[in-house]
Amino acid sequence: MTESTQDAQEFWEEFYGGHEKVWSGRVNAQLADVAADLAPGRALDLGCGEGADAIWLAEDGWQVVAVDVSANALERARAAAERRGVAVRIRFGRHDLSTSFPDGRFDLVSAQFLHSPVTLDREAVLRRAAEAVTVGGRLLIVDHGAAPPWAGEHVHEHHFATVEEVLAGMDLDGRQWERLRAETVDRDAVGPDGQAATLTDNVILLRRLDTQAASWKISPSV
Template identity: 50%
Template sequence: MTDMPAPAPAAEFWESRYRDSDRVWSGRPNGLLVREASDLTPGTALDLGCGEGADAVWLASRGWRVTGVDISGTALDRAAGHAAEAGVGDRVAWERHELGRSFPEGSFDLVSAHYLQSPVALDQRTVLRSAAHAVADGGTLLVVMHAGWPSWQTEPPFDAVFPTLDGVLAELALPDGEWTVETKETVRRPSDSPAGVKGFREDNVWRLRRV
């Protein structure tokens, strides 16, 4: 999530967010992706909300063939540039979608959804169910979301409902006997405020395998 107001439609909001800065994210892959996906056998992967492409590039560098999806054309252009610089441009395809309204076609050995939380409209339940539907037999669904505001955030910038471990599983409505829950955990990590105040933030992580 960001600390920005939410007056604009989703596409306009995120396009402005990326255009207003030369780089929005760190350029490093998400730590929980590295933790959860390092032991998976490379195949095809779908990276939902790929932003500037760090996760997709990391997966491609490990042998995955990746489809990276984002709502912002500016973010996708940057992601493609980073993939080319890393020498994996031929292993990543980029698609622009407003998730909840459109979704990539096909099935994938790994579907990764990190921090699909937004200050503007996002049909999170529909996106997560579409993500699960896109997992191939034997494949993995990896979902990571913030579990709350950072510890130093005394005045939340906007109202937000944070997902719970059991709540997301309930919203996925996965058929009995078709999935195995391999990870269901709240992880605490260091998080400093823009002013340098030390603190932490908690993330929820789910890794599920389609059997």
């Protein structure tokens, strides 16, 4: 699956430009599993789309910054948040993550299926996502590990990065991060024509360590 050089904003505005909702409106399962075990704090949702993950987090008590490159997507997400009564807990923002990134530090940074058929420096975006995690916070990355059965031939020919390839591309300092999960998982899904299928996802969950505290503990006594 070769990346197009089409402008990212133009592509995603067209993608979300129709009258029908694109996604299911349900929270991504891996995000729900991870966040369910955490005390609500500040969360960053990268590539929020129509807002399902951000809304779920807000309903669970999180303060959320949710960003996307598409104004159409953000408009839908804001409207959905207002309908669900959680708009006050979500700050939506428009960012092309290749060129700009939201300010602040977060207890949870979520990048769910942050793939793009147009040019995107994913490795740089994920490194910046890691920088936005506060000490003790989590970075959750969920990627497609393989093409869905119903995808076109060009998608099946695309190389989907493995968990280890994603981690190597981020080049994080192992002294600053704890791997809580780094694995490939399968999940049941239903295709566009109602067909049952099994999809493969890469799941990476990292926790930022307090390296200053660790240094203090091992410092020699005076």
